[in-house]
Amino acid sequence: MPPRGKQQEFQITVRNQDHLYELISGKKLTIVDLFLAWCGPCELLSSSFRSIAMKIDEWDSRLQFLLAETDKVPDFASHQSSCKPRFLFFLGSKLIGEVDGADVPKIQQMINRHLPPLEAD
Structure with missing residues (x-):
């Protein structure tokens, strides 16, 4: 179910390495493009x-999609060497x-396998 109320940015662009680690520090499953x-x-x-x-259900509290340019996140330089898409989970x-x-x-298989359960109220 889509988030209610305010509309959030669907894909977040990572500004730098510190920003990346701030974003992935929570409990969400994160997919980094x-x-x-x-390219x-x-x-x-x-x-x-x-x-x-x-x-x-409640995807925005369980899942996030990030875009990360490898030049801005040096830790990822070894993961990307061509224009072929690569996604880190x-x-x-x-x-x-x-x-x-x-x-x-x-x-989709990776999301299904690793998606955190809904939090109990």
Whole structure:
């Protein structure tokens, strides 16, 4: 179900390495779309991510999508060396998996496997 009330930014652009670690410090499953400045983020999957999220109850408290240019996050430089899309999955600050390429079924599988449960009220 989509968030109620205020509309939040769907994909957050990481400004720098400190900003990244601030964003992944919580309990959410985080998917980071790595990209190179000369190639750009994978726009093909943006609508797929939105579609996946809209089918998840309270997705905005359990899941987040980040865009990170590898030049701005030096820790990710070794993860991206070509224009092929690469997605890193974090649960809290722990890297739990990677998906190479625009493989929506594999990304969906990773989300299903690692999505945190709904918090009890």
